[in-house]
Amino acid sequence: MAYGRVRRLSVFIVVVPAVLLPALASAAPPQVGDQAPALDLQKLLQAPEGAKADWASLQGKVVVLEFWATWCVPCVRDIPFFNKLQDAFKDKPVQFIAITDEPESVVKAFLERQPMHGWIGLDAHGSAFKAYAVFARPTTVVVDPQGRLVGWTIPSELVDHPDILDDLSAGKPRNLGGPESWRHPDMLTYMGLDIDDLAGTEQNQPLCVIVIRPAQPIERKALVNSGSASLYSEITLRSAITSLYDVAWHRIISAVPLPEDQKYDIIFSWPEGNRKLGSALLREAFEATFGLSIRREKRMMDVYVLTVPPGGTPALEPGMSRLIYDSETGHYAPTDELLGRMKAGEKFFLAVGDTNRIAVHLDYALGRPVVDETGIDLSGYYWFYFPYDYEKPDREGLIKTVEEKYGLKLTLAKREIEVLVVERSSADSAGSR
Numbered sequence: 001m002a003y004g005r006v007r008r009l010s011v012f013i014v015v016v017p018a019v020l021l022p023a024l025a026s027a028a029p030p031q032v033g034d035q036a037p038a039l040d041l042q043k044l045l046q047a048p049e050g051a052k053a054d055w056a057s058l059q060g061k062v063v064v065l066e067f068w069a070t071w072c073v074p075c076v077r078d079i080p081f082f083n084k085l086q087d088a089f090k091d092k093p094v095q096f097i098a099i100t101d102e103p104e105s106v107v108k109a110f111l112e113r114q115p116m117h118g119w120i121g122l123d124a125h126g127s128a129f130k131a132y133a134v135f136a137r138p139t140t141v142v143v144d145p146q147g148r149l150v151g152w153t154i155p156s157e158l159v160d161h162p163d164i165l166d167d168l169s170a171g172k173p174r175n176l177g178g179p180e181s182w183r184h185p186d187m188l189t190y191m192g193l194d195i196d197d198l199a200g201t202e203q204n205q206p207l208c209v210i211v212i213r214p215a216q217p218i219e220r221k222a223l224v225n226s227g228s229a230s231l232y233s234e235i236t237l238r239s240a241i242t243s244l245y246d247v248a249w250h251r252i253i254s255a256v257p258l259p260e261d262q263k264y265d266i267i268f269s270w271p272e273g274n275r276k277l278g279s280a281l282l283r284e285a286f287e288a289t290f291g292l293s294i295r296r297e298k299r300m301m302d303v304y305v306l307t308v309p310p311g312g313t314p315a316l317e318p319g320m321s322r323l324i325y326d327s328e329t330g331h332y333a334p335t336d337e338l339l340g341r342m343k344a345g346e347k348f349f350l351a352v353g354d355t356n357r358i359a360v361h362l363d364y365a366l367g368r369p370v371v372d373e374t375g376i377d378l379s380g381y382y383w384f385y386f387p388y389d390y391e392k393p394d395r396e397g398l399i400k401t402v403e404e405k406y407g408l409k410l411t412l413a414k415r416e417i418e419v420l421v422v423e424r425s426s427a428d429s430a431g432s433r
Helices: 018-024 073-088 104-113 127-131 155-160 163-169 195-199 237-245 275-290 336-343 355-366 395-406 426-431
Strands: 010-015 043-045 062-067 094-100 119-122 139-143 149-153 206-214 229-235 252-254 264-269 292-307 348-353 370-372 382-387 409-424
Touching: 043 104, 062 127, 062 163, 073 094, 073 155, 104 119, 139 155, 139 163, 149 155, 206 275, 229 237, 237 252, 237 264, 237 275, 237 292, 237 409, 264 275, 275 292, 292 355, 336 348, 348 355, 355 370, 355 382, 355 395, 370 409, 382 395, 395 409
Parallel strands: 062 094, 094 119, 252 409, 292 370
Antiparallel strands: 010 206, 043 119, 062 139, 139 149, 206 264, 229 264, 292 409, 348 382
């Protein structure tokens, strides 16, 4: 199969005439200092009987609105830390309301598995999401005791700086910035693509853009991966598949070559507020560009099974959700000390999340699928890190370290697991005859 077609820029653009834009655009977002918009929630869960989520009833309290969803991995990841934050302020005039637009049945089933402290607001019509200009989840909005907007933020920022709530409770003003302060730059500008060349006039800005091109130098201003825009730069086909389909390398079974020496930039941006649809559109464009057919299926395979030995107790280190990022090297680390060691050239195995996440990272290190059968509550959030060089794999040493440091055991076995099958698309095969 030839990939030469990508030497020309692959661009998918949807342009909507300016006269239609008002129908698609939401109202101008409120600003810091404005009176907070009405929440208009259909129901409150876990609230005292008779409680109301209106600003007259909440007068005198700092209110933290967290916009989330059960399907949002970063949202779920932050729940244990928000619970701790809520517990810390339970005797202070601070009210936490987690708002989702999902059905009550879905939310209640989720809460049985993952407790959340504070009130849960059901916004079935999405009116609160629109009123507060929320397009990426999780997003946190803070309101002062007088019902005025303090600003938009992200959960980790509020967790890292509880003094924000202390100050507001004490009547001290704070300004967290408007919703635009948490949005990423326009993707086309960020990538140095000329909007006039791609889509005509400034009045006819594209609402949806997908660009797939051979890798080019990019000024790394920021990591772009928001609710409506993402960038994968200098990425191989295999790495692109792992990212776009959320699957480890060793669960990919490919009948076509996936060259490691060819790298691409993948840029996409779509109308804000519909990440699932945008991701599906990107996968379709990716398969069409490279003439691939990609599907999921289950197969019996040799795997490592991750378990807790009988009578054993895992030694897991609870971790915060926010990693420290070094823009110069691109390294992430849970502590400044570890980041310094990475910058000095030391290499590490690093996984952050539940035991299923360490299984995913062990996939890469061991070169074989790892199945999590620990039975550990997946709502836990942990750090797993130790010196390890992926370029010089020591599988026996890795298995020993996991057992000795974390009390977890890796055992060879056979399991039926989900894999990703990559083949030539039938249309591409017909066209190449």
